[in-house]
Amino acid sequence: MNKIRFFYILIFLLFLNPKTSFGLIEVDITRGNLNPLPIAVSPLFVEIKSIKAFQNLLKKKNVGEDIATVVEKNLKSSGLFNPLKKEAFLQKPDIAHLKPRFEDWSLIKAQALITGEVKFENEKLRVEFRLWDVLAGKEMMALAFTTVPENWRRVGHIITDKVYQRLTGEKGYFDTRIIYVSEEGPKTNRVKKLAIMDQDGFNTKYLTLGNELVLTPRFNPTNQMVTYLSYFKNLPRVYLLDIETGVQEVVGDFPGMTFAPRFSPDGKKIIMSFAKDGNSDIYTMDLENRIVEKITNHPSIDTSPSFSPDGKYICFNSDRSGYQQIYVMKSDGSKVKRISFGKGLYGTPVWSPRGDLIAFTKLHKGKFYIGVMRVDGSGERLLTENYYQEAPSWSPNGRVLIFYRETKSDSEGRGFSAKLWSIDLTGYNERLVDTETDASDPSWSSLLSE
Amino acid sequence: MKLNKILNKTLLIVFAAVLLSACATKKVTNQMQGDVYTGKETIEYLASGVPDRVFFATNESVLTTASRETLRKQASWLRKNSKISVVLEGHADERGTREYNLALGERRANAAKDYLMTYGISGNRISVISYGKERPVDSGSNPLAWSKNRRSVTVKAN
Numbered sequence: 001m002n003k004i005r006f007f008y009i010l011i012f013l014l015f016l017n018p019k020t021s022f023g024l025i026e027v028d029i030t031r032g033n034l035n036p037l038p039i040a041v042s043p044l045f046v047e048i049k050s051i052k053a054f055q056n057l058l059k060k061k062n063v064g065e066d067i068a069t070v071v072e073k074n075l076k077s078s079g080l081f082n083p084l085k086k087e088a089f090l091q092k093p094d095i096a097h098l099k100p101r102f103e104d105w106s107l108i109k110a111q112a113l114i115t116g117e118v119k120f121e122n123e124k125l126r127v128e129f130r131l132w133d134v135l136a137g138k139e140m141m142a143l144a145f146t147t148v149p150e151n152w153r154r155v156g157h158i159i160t161d162k163v164y165q166r167l168t169g170e171k172g173y174f175d176t177r178i179i180y181v182s183e184e185g186p187k188t189n190r191v192k193k194l195a196i197m198d199q200d201g202f203n204t205k206y207l208t209l210g211n212e213l214v215l216t217p218r219f220n221p222t223n224q225m226v227t228y229l230s231y232f233k234n235l236p237r238v239y240l241l242d243i244e245t246g247v248q249e250v251v252g253d254f255p256g257m258t259f260a261p262r263f264s265p266d267g268k269k270i271i272m273s274f275a276k277d278g279n280s281d282i283y284t285m286d287l288e289n290r291i292v293e294k295i296t297n298h299p300s301i302d303t304s305p306s307f308s309p310d311g312k313y314i315c316f317n318s319d320r321s322g323y324q325q326i327y328v329m330k331s332d333g334s335k336v337k338r339i340s341f342g343k344g345l346y347g348t349p350v351w352s353p354r355g356d357l358i359a360f361t362k363l364h365k366g367k368f369y370i371g372v373m374r375v376d377g378s379g380e381r382l383l384t385e386n387y388y389q390e391a392p393s394w395s396p397n398g399r400v401l402i403f404y405r406e407t408k409s410d411s412e413g414r415g416f417s418a419k420l421w422s423i424d425l426t427g428y429n430e431r432l433v434d435t436e437t438d439a440s441d442p443s444w445s446s447l448l449s450e
Numbered sequence: 451m452k453l454n455k456i457l458n459k460t461l462l463i464v465f466a467a468v469l470l471s472a473c474a475t476k477k478v479t480n481q482m483q484g485d486v487y488t489g490k491e492t493i494e495y496l497a498s499g500v501p502d503r504v505f506f507a508t509n510e511s512v513l514t515t516a517s518r519e520t521l522r523k524q525a526s527w528l529r530k531n532s533k534i535s536v537v538l539e540g541h542a543d544e545r546g547t548r549e550y551n552l553a554l555g556e557r558r559a560n561a562a563k564d565y566l567m568t569y570g571i572s573g574n575r576i577s578v579i580s581y582g583k584e585r586p587v588d589s590g591s592n593p594l595a596w597s598k599n600r601r602s603v604t605v606k607a608n
Contacts, residue, residue, distance in 0.1 A: 275556040
């Protein structure tokens, strides 16, 4: 159905005079995009008085150009768009924003155009932007909003989200953050810290000092809290951290290691593993009334639990068959069903925010894969193969996975690195995600501006 | 004719097996048996003749004959030094997912703990911690390095 529509539009644009056509641009995100849409992001216009105000405040020569660069970089990273070089632009930003001369933009092969204006008003940054369909010669969207000037990068992310949504029909994932573990030092004694950054690698902040080992941080649905594993005082336990206040607390009072934590979709519970006497089972703890419930009860290892977005089911990792496989059960622990049956070992299942897929790590014949399958285990698709990679985390719109990848090292540990990578659900558009240090265990936030 | 074919096949398989095992024995140079580490590197001693660690096969927490011998030595040393308590540190190699490896390290250390307890050491004197794949002793990305890292190490706690 989708494919047919795509062809129809393509033909439509090719054979009709663009100016008289009624079909506006659409970007199909359900397949690998081999022809990214050529888009021109005109620098946002800033009048002279505002330029000076922003220069004083932000130490930026031209914040309008910088915001446009953020948008361009975002669009490019999606793999769906091809932002055109600014040197080729014929029209000045202010004039283009009023009324683009579409012939000028189609001359440089732009199919879509973003224009805008930034103003310094009442100590705030006010931005107004428009999205134009160059071939149809029409405005597709116009929006304005106001924020504190320090938020100028977020302005770029929000613009990208709006443009992405208008052109693909699905929500964006650009005004988001990644929490991850920053790694430094020799392989035998890595120093690990919790770190948080914007989705594009900017504004990195470190949330712990590296005095104790920390692993597997995950956001709550409102992105204010993080649950993670800390070896504080050499007692590996699941912790809760309030990002704003920095307050940390142990989750529950377990007489042994708790690990592999995640929030329930309503944010009210933490689900995790508790290991005792060589056996790991899955537990939940209600954060309000502190009630602990045992969800699995099996002498095998049960770990890596992840709720379905409606909270009714849990997928998890268990070796009850003899080897690591993926299972699904109801959230009360009943109706346990194995869903992975392919060759190899399966781990780290994570339920997609759209509810229809489970992402996983697979180990087969010495190679590691990131893949997805339907929640009944059918339709397994491997997206990427490598020497070592694991721990996928979904973008909030369920279109992109972020994970970490490690490289081989020699006997002295030379050659070792751990980096974050992202890949499209289609299996295309694999990209290194910039981080200040080596990095692992990424977890994607939900959209911040909702 | 048919029999011949079968015989041929069998011979081939036997031949292949001989070749393979020849390869395997050559490769290990008394450092590994199967994929369990049997060498002496990285081992430290709790006391003279009492090695501090035991090694495991990939994804396994079963104690080998050699591991059981090491643990019996540890148990007899602990019986003689009744004031000493120990921490058993369980570890995994880097070829597994982080969370599963944490559980696996815990299972390995507990396998060692259970064995010490059957040799008369009180559970009160033994605590267990898993580091999963976080603290390898050998940085290499090769089967021998991994075999050294799949371990449970007995460490004096006081």
